[in-house]
Amino acid sequence: MSFVNNSDRIGDMMVVAGSGLCIIAACLALSIPAHAQQQNRREILREQVNPQTGTDDPWLGGNWQFGAFGSVESNPYRGADSTDISGLPLLAYDAERMHIGIDGVDIKAWQNDFASVSVIGGFRDGPFESGDSDYLRGMQDTDMGYDVGIGLSTRLWRGELVGSYLTDVTDTHNGHEVDVSYFLPLELGDVNFQWGAGVTWQSEDLVDYGTGVSRNEVRSDRAYYAPDATFLPHIDVTVAYPLTENLDIIGTGGFLYLSDEYTDSPIIDDDYVLSAGLGLVYTF
DSSP states (O other), X not given: OOHHHHHHHHHXXXXXXXXXXXXXXXXXXXXXXXXXXXHHHHHHHHHHHSOOOSOSOTTTSOEEEEEEEEEEEEOOBTTSOSEEEEEEEEEEEEOSSEEEETTEEEEEEEEOSSEEEEEEEEEEOOSOOGGGOSTTTTSOOOOOEEEEEXXXXXEETTEEEXXXXXXXXXXSSOOEEEEEEEEEEEEETTEEEEEEEEEEEEOHHHHHHHHOBOXXXXXXXXXXXXXXXXXXXXXXXXXXXXXXXXXXXEEEEEEEEOOHHHHTSTTBOOSEEEEEEEEEEEEO
């Protein structure tokens, strides 16, 4: 047996073992949103930071990525802090047809030069805790869940049309979510922008997960509330700038409009969510 064959096998074993470590790391992460909208945006961002095309092995011929990402997001819940600040380590293996990391899983089951179909998954953080404000005291804490589903993408005009479907597999919210977004690239020198807009549909159970008030949670200033399914429009932007051949700085921004099914809830104060993020990714 040649040294080359041994090296190839060792490399393949390292990829498999490292992928397992990424999954374990994901289980330890504290806040990893898995909204369909954000799944679509992360897919676009990965293509900016580490485009994988024409590799000899689309599964095991990828790169490792690590870094950190911090974000600021407005908090629409009544009485809670106006903004939430969070940080997340980044650890991932990224190949042409497989991405496994703390930020989620994306495995392309089928692709050609114009379209792809993926199996996707990621953690969904609980939208609030009863300790977030005095008004929320007595509410049942929302737990973290895990969503899996299917992602679709196709080239359209000058950009990319991306769709995804996610469903709860952990009996946390028992809901479903569908997102359709369109992303348009723009290059200004070395800076790569992706402007996007879309709409997210959330099922009744998923909306209730973030806005519902059960009969056991009712009090004099907090009425019973059971929402219906709804649509949530959003606007997104991602930016990637290469500091070196292997190091990229990335930025994200977003605006999410909350429909009446959200704002009619007694625990919701605002009709929008603003978000911004900044991170560094090293690829090797």
